[in-house]
Amino acid sequence: MPLRVGYVREHFSSPLLQFAIDDRDQTFTLVECPSGTGQLISRLTNDEIDVAIALTDPLISGIANGSKEYKLIGSYVNTPLNWAVITGVESKYQSIADLEGTPIGISRIGSGSQTMAYVMALQQGWATTDDKLEFRVNNDIRGLIDSVNDGTTSAFMWEWFTTKPFVDAGQARFIGSVPTPWPSWLIAAHRSQERAPAHELRAFLRVLSKYVVEFDAPENRAGPNVEFIKEKFGYRKEDIEAWLKTVAYPNDCARIPEKVIADTLNMLKKAGVVKLSEGHQFDVTTFIDTTVAELT
Template sequence: MAPLRVGYVREHFSSPLLQFAADDQGSTFTLVECPSGTGQLIGRLTNDEIDIAIALTDPLISGIAKGNKAYKLVGSYVSTPLNWAVITGKDTKYASIADLKGTTLGISRPGSGSQTMAYVMALQQGWATHDIDFKVNNDIHGLIQSVNDGSTSAFMWEWFTTKPWVDRDEARFIGSVPTPWPSWLIAAHPERAPASQLSQFLDKLSTYVRSFDSPEKRSKEDIEFIKTHFGYAEEDIKAWLNTVGYPQSCSEIPRKVIQDTISTLEKAGVIEAPESGFNVADFVNETVVTLT
């Protein structure tokens, strides 16, 4: 049986997956890096470039709600919210989120977390969806460039991932918007990832996630791993570890996570329910995942 192709974003959140991959050595799965984020992950699932994606909750759910058949949800990866920073250029006039109404925001790709969370931000601010426009900038480097050349007003990205640019005075934080849901789920193509192979992957990933999440590993080994692989300052790593949690089992998803995410995305205008409403079972591969 061919190794599974697992798409991921190379960020500190991926540390347990990277540790698993280092031990596996490609025998059961290979990693496919997707630096542009969840929009790129969904595109690669659709284009038969990966079999599994570890990606952000909201764009995964909104994609299925909009009719994407290239994947179903099969598990959980991070059980805590993601803190989305709102970032502008080093010399722009924008001082707060309120200043962004009617401007053009940078996003990595259509359907990405950077776009869906912009709609959630608009909902919280009481803006209509036409109060913001979008410009695609592919990845963090393009997004940083866009806020400094004036082609966009701001963009949204995970706080600690963008902090190095802020620390170097290449960008500024003007706010943050935590997700109203656990931040990372696992999705897989319903046919290219056989259920037995997928279940084995999720069971083994769960052991690495639990190990990484343990108090013993958090006190030292996690810090050293992230420092070595991502170059973050120790104080930033400790601050992030204080905010993040992982599930005990990667092959379970709380039903409420899907329901609450759907509800918020509807209110934000990201998705529109059919007349009969959404059925949570349509979002998951029930032969693999357990809804709790």
């Protein structure tokens, strides 16, 4: 039975999409999750997908806050994600500082858009308690853009290049950006191995690593990658080239640096996203499935 692999249809997914095109034995099927990591985690938790390629912070915070339904099995992108801060075309907000105390749009509770709003608040010196930050769920990029233009939210956060076509089309405005203080994408799998046994997950990661390394190669960055992303996503050539200068992928998707988990947990605790009882520490080894991935 093919693995059910959840993903977000963004340029970051290009190596995965190239793998899927060549997967003649149909070892996996793609399950698109347009609402982002919150939707990926929900489907993973509900056993609707076997594997999720999702943002680092919500995956880690979900496990830290008690989820037993999935564990980390790999790495996908080594570089930070540049989250744009976006507001309405005619809104009064001109900078991140103007957003303090206003309702922020998010895709879902527990999504990267919510986690990064906490990080933004922390960087700005705002209080990050639940009574000081107000969130409104708007499901997807279209709902988020509508909310900043009708005034129900002040701003939302989404990946810069994914949002740029909407800004270029005059549907929204950038007022800043907040890069993640951690590598941006990890891979998780549902805890049940009935549908997705460890040897199948290891095989999937082994072949995915091959496509990731090929995508990351200088000769492919210089031409084929640009054409692939342009055809799949319709981005402008100059935007694709600018993004490719900022992104890096791992050599082996089945290896997870211990430092990534520890540093992300530390920042999430500071932002108030992860709760930890006084005097307790997290054991990072409990975050990964050691039958599939290696902690380095």
